Amino acid sequence: MSFTFASKFKIQATKVTADLDHRAKIRAALKSYETARDERKAQYQDWQAARHGAASIKWESLNHLDAYLVDFVTKLSARGTKVFWAGNAQEARDYIVALAKEKRAHTIIKSKTMTSEEIHLNEALRQAGYEVVESDLGEFIVQLRGEAPYHLVFPAMHLTRHEISDLFHEKLHSAPSEHPEELTMIARKELRFKYIQADIGISGANFGIAETGMISITENEGNGRLTTALPKVHVALMGIEKVIPRLSDLALFLPLLATAGTGQQITCYNSLIGGPRQSDEPDGPDEFHLVLLDNNRTQLLADAEQRDALHCIRCGACLNACPIFRNVGGHTYGTTYQGPIGSVITPHLRGLMDWKHLSYASSLCGACTEVCPVKINLHHHLLHNRRNAVASRPDPSERAAFRLFAFLTRYPGLVNRLARISRPLVPFVRVVKPILPAPIKGWLSSRDLPKIARESFRDYWKKR
Amino acid sequence: MNEGKREAILGRIREAVRVAAPRPHEGSGRYDSNAIEVPQTSREWLPSVPLDAEGRLNLFREKCSQLRTEFRFLSGQEGAAAALADLRNKQKWTVLGSHHHPMLDPLVQSLGLETLYVEQHPQSKSLERCSVGITACDALIAQTGSILLTARSAGGRALSVLPPHHVVVASVDQLLPDLPAAFELLYEKYGDNYPSFATLITGPSRTGDIERILVLGAHGPRDLTIILLGTNA
Amino acid sequence: MDQLFPSVGISVVRIFEKLGHTVDFKESILCCGQPAFNAGFWDESRDIAVRVLQSLSGEGPVVVPSGSCTAMVKNFYPELFRARSEAAVAEQLSRRTFEFSSFLVDQLGVTDLGSRFPARVTFHDGCHGLRELQIKRQPRLLLERVKDLTLVEMEDQTSCCGFGGTFAVKFPMISTAMGETKSASALSTEAEYLVSNDSSCLMHLQGLLNRQNKKLKTVHLAEVLASY
Numbered sequence: 022m023s024f025t026f027a028s029k030f031k032i033q034a035t036k037v038t039a040d041l042d043h044r045a046k047i048r049a050a051l052k053s054y055e056t057a058r059d060e061r062k063a064q065y066q067d068w069q070a071a072r073h074g075a076a077s078i079k080w081e082s083l084n085h086l087d088a089y090l091v092d093f094v095t096k097l098s099a100r101g102t103k104v105f106w107a108g109n110a111q112e113a114r115d116y117i118v119a120l121a122k123e124k125r126a127h128t129i130i131k132s133k134t135m136t137s138e139e140i141h142l143n144e145a146l147r148q149a150g151y152e153v154v155e156s157d158l159g160e161f162i163v164q165l166r167g168e169a170p171y172h173l174v175f176p177a178m179h180l181t182r183h184e185i186s187d188l189f190h191e192k193l194h195s196a197p198s199e200h201p202e203e204l205t206m207i208a209r210k211e212l213r214f215k216y217i218q219a220d221i222g223i224s225g226a227n228f229g230i231a232e233t234g235m236i237s238i239t240e241n242e243g244n245g246r247l248t249t250a251l252p253k254v255h256v257a258l259m260g261i262e263k264v265i266p267r268l269s270d271l272a273l274f275l276p277l278l279a280t281a282g283t284g285q286q287i288t289c290y291n292s293l294i295g296g297p298r299q300s301d302e303p304d305g306p307d308e309f310h311l312v313l314l315d316n317n318r319t320q321l322l323a324d325a326e327q328r329d330a331l332h333c334i335r336c337g338a339c340l341n342a343c344p345i346f347r348n349v350g351g352h353t354y355g356t357t358y359q360g361p362i363g364s365v366i367t368p369h370l371r372g373l374m375d376w377k378h379l380s381y382a383s384s385l386c387g388a389c390t391e392v393c394p395v396k397i398n399l400h401h402h403l404l405h406n407r408r409n410a411v412a413s414r415p416d417p418s419e420r421a422a423f424r425l426f427a428f429l430t431r432y433p434g435l436v437n438r439l440a441r442i443s444r445p446l447v448p449f450v451r452v453v454k455p456i457l458p459a460p461i462k463g464w465l466s467s468r469d470l471p472k473i474a475r476e477s478f479r480d481y482w483k484k485r
Numbered sequence: 486m487n488e489g490k491r492e493a494i495l496g497r498i499r500e501a502v503r504v505a506a507p508r509p510h511e512g513s514g515r516y517d518s519n520a521i522e523v524p525q526t527s528r529e530w531l532p533s534v535p536l537d538a539e540g541r542l543n544l545f546r547e548k549c550s551q552l553r554t555e556f557r558f559l560s561g562q563e564g565a566a567a568a569l570a571d572l573r574n575k576q577k578w579t580v581l582g583s584h585h586h587p588m589l590d591p592l593v594q595s596l597g598l599e600t601l602y603v604e605q606h607p608q609s610k611s612l613e614r615c616s617v618g619i620t621a622c623d624a625l626i627a628q629t630g631s632i633l634l635t636a637r638s639a640g641g642r643a644l645s646v647l648p649p650h651h652v653v654v655a656s657v658d659q660l661l662p663d664l665p666a667a668f669e670l671l672y673e674k675y676g677d678n679y680p681s682f683a684t685l686i687t688g689p690s691r692t693g694d695i696e697r698i699l700v701l702g703a704h705g706p707r708d709l710t711i712i713l714l715g716t717n718a
Numbered sequence: 719m720d721q722l723f724p725s726v727g728i729s730v731v732r733i734f735e736k737l738g739h740t741v742d743f744k745e746s747i748l749c750c751g752q753p754a755f756n757a758g759f760w761d762e763s764r765d766i767a768v769r770v771l772q773s774l775s776g777e778g779p780v781v782v783p784s785g786s787c788t789a790m791v792k793n794f795y796p797e798l799f800r801a802r803s804e805a806a807v808a809e810q811l812s813r814r815t816f817e818f819s820s821f822l823v824d825q826l827g828v829t830d831l832g833s834r835f836p837a838r839v840t841f842h843d844g845c846h847g848l849r850e851l852q853i854k855r856q857p858r859l860l861l862e863r864v865k866d867l868t869l870v871e872m873e874d875q876t877s878c879c880g881f882g883g884t885f886a887v888k889f890p891m892i893s894t895a896m897g898e899t900k901s902a903s904a905l906s907t908e909a910e911y912l913v914s915n916d917s918s919c920l921m922h923l924q925g926l927l928n929r930q931n932k933k934l935k936t937v938h939l940a941e942v943l944a945s946y
């Protein structure tokens with residue numbers, strides 16, 4: 022298996038990194054985001070302290086997660102919410118499919134939730150015979166293409182307006198258009214009808230508030246609000262790590278998420294849902310179900326060294342900053358969560374041996390850690406994953422190479438002499454490229470070798 | 486309902502957190518020279534807000550214009566009625582959606598249009614016919630140009646998001662300085678008896694999902710108008 | 719540095735001697751152990767690092783002309799030896815290890831070395847120096863004082879060049895794409911020299927530039943500062 026995921030990644034990466042159009046597209050798409058984000062950050066009285074504060078709040082909730090979850094769930098249940106604890110993806114899927122059956126649903130509308138991608142909920146519902154419609158514009162587009170989201174926050178950022186126009190023309194029979202505005206209106210009209218029809222609305226949750234028993238949903242389009250207002254049944258799917266202690270913590274997290282995620286001061290709609298429709302309210306769903314998902318999160322939680330990876334608020338900032346992401350693109354990862362955070366947590370969620378290659382596919386530049394609004398030590402965790410992978414199953418030839426290297430460092434004089442001998446050979450290396458080991462070939466594919474100096478520093482030092 | 490799984494998951498959590506993770510300033514402190522003293526409130530980190538009422542009002546106005554929210558500061562009911570009549574004529578409103586509220590009732594009646602009150606039309610889908618939803622709110626927030634409303638203060642969940650235009654009527658004493666104040670208000674106003682739904686609305690509905698280009702009116706209202714009454718109505 | 723870029727070491731020695739300091743070079747040290755550490759082979763890395771700890775025992779400051787190797791000794795040695803018998807020694811070494819430009823500026827308070835380098839240059843921040851050690855200001859302060867030198871900042875100046883040690887050979891396609899982006903930014907400044915405080919970044923970028931037959935030359939900060 023390990024061979025498959027890693028080699029798929031390499032094949033795909035080779036393809037996408039050579040695609041200069043892709044490179045330019047992603048760069049252009051992120052340019053306005055970067056400007057907006059930097060302007061917003063500059064307005065904070067203290068951005069670094071805000072990050073630190075957010076990390077401290079997350080530390081507090083994760084290190085006492087049991088207590089906060091119990092509070093959260095008790096409050097929610099008291100107001101009529103049905104809470105389901107799902108140990109893994111299968112249990113969560115089964116619960117939701119059974120609910121759809123019980124409600125005799127036909128159409129299910131969804132607002133953006135990466136957690137549902139994680140458990141492959143759409144496939145399960147479709148196989149059970151239900152129509153599932155993604156309502157976030159970007160998700161709607163990739164769903165029509167039969168693709169996974171390209172990015173945590175910008176699911177369709179890899180597509181141009183022309184590609185989207187062609188797609189709408191083909192699938193929705195709409196007139197072609199050059200204007201993002203017209204294209205958006207086509208989707209709006211199409212989806213309006215679905216909200217009215219839908220029997221069940223499925224959403225995610227960005228935060229769970231233990232103090233009051235509410236979930237918080239962040240969005241810009243209003244699709245999340247419609248999904249949770251119109252259908253008779255609302256199901257929210259939430260990872261157990263999303264709980265924060267107090268309502269007032271949102272005063273920090275909401276602007277932080279928006280600034281880091283999209284370069285906004287705060288997104289357009291930040292909604293709190295604390296139950297089904299109450300008796301004095303005119304509308305809202307009759308039933309509210311909350312599915313709490315573990316799915317190996319407790320395994321990551323048990324790793325104290327990397328526990329902070331569960332701080333993640335899925336803002337996508339680390340993807341945007343990551344030169345690897347920008348060059349290989351979101352689909353190459355083959356994971357639900359792309360970019361640096363995906364490379365860190367996927368080995369925990371889906372197996373270290375199958376997914377360790379993502380931790381090696383990094384120059385460790387640290388741009389991710391620098392931008393992360395909740396201060397996850399992302400690039401050091403890539404190092405930790407590498408160490409753990411070696412500890413459980415080292416690659417024998419690599420180990421031999423490093424042992425030899427460690428051995429040689431005991432004899433700098435010997436190395437010096439070897440270098441003197443091999444110096445005249447360097448210019449000929451390219452000639453014998455086909456018979457060289459893979460690492461040297463990799464280097465030579467695009468780069469010349471450096472020359473070995475006529476006189477080493479060591480020799481210079483001795484002569485003084 | 487499924488107590489078994491609940492206990493299994495809680496058990497795994499308790500086992501997992503027996504060893505505390507390094508604190509943010511310990512764990513990453515070594516690699517991060519920005520070790521910081523954490524003050525008690527986010528108010529000291531977030532973008533600053535003027536202390537005086539006029540400064541706040543100006544900030545709110547500025548935020549609205551950045552967000553493309555239509556903002557009207559009017560001295561009383563009459564001015565508000567005239568502003569709404571103007572919008573009615575310009576946008577050719579046919580059906581209004583609203584909820585009963587002492588500040589809204591006279592305004593809505595003055596428009597002389599067919600009106601669906603959510604109290605009488607609990608089927609939120611019928612609001613689909615409305616040209617506009619007119620609501621009250623809990624508070625306005627100067628720091629971000631946001632509106633805080635709940636299912637109880639603003640006629641449920643759909644009225645403020647389903648029609649293509651959302652008009653909010655508020656009085657000037659509802660203008661709060663910042664987000665921490667907004668959550669404080671929510672907490673204190675409702676105690677343990679929360680409405681099932683609250684939302685912070687910041688500008689008209691928008692998306693950037695096509696080439697990261699801003700488009701207004703994605704799924705929610707394309708137009709958002711705030712009418713702020715200078716004297717308490 | 720020893721075999722591939724000896725002039726960097728020679729320049730460092732010249733600069734400190736000009737400032738009136740004595741320099742010692744530990745001939746027993748070949749490498750800090752970072753390649754093995756980064757690859758996940760912490761035991762092999764410790765094997766090398768232990769000997770570095772022994773060779774560098776004592777009190778005086780240790781100056782390293784590479785942000786990356788400095789970060790290894792200063793930031794990662796304490797982690798590598800955490801809860802081991804060498805922990806205290808590693809911590810002590812960490813405290814007295816400095817990257818070359820930050821040592822000059824922050825420890826010695828020197829920015830003007832009387833150097834002259836008549837050229838248009840652009841500066842690349844090695845990621846380890848920049849993000850592990852927060853070194854950004856220091857090399858620029860030093861370059862600003864060099865006579866006849868024009869410093870032009872490139873677009874996306876803090877983005878990674880794509881070297882990343884074994885990453886460059888394990889994922890050459892990604893490393894190359896990153897390097898291409900970086901060298902394109904450097905080339906568009908129309909500088910004659912691309913300066914950095916990290917030789918490994920420069921080796922990677924020079925390799926790319928040579929292959930593309932570009933005239934832009936890479937040079938280490940110390941070499942610029944040792945020109946008079």
Ligand code: SF4
Nearest residue numbers: 333334336337339393
């Ligand atoms: S790891 Fe940090 S930067 Fe990346 S998505 Fe999560 S919160 Fe955002």
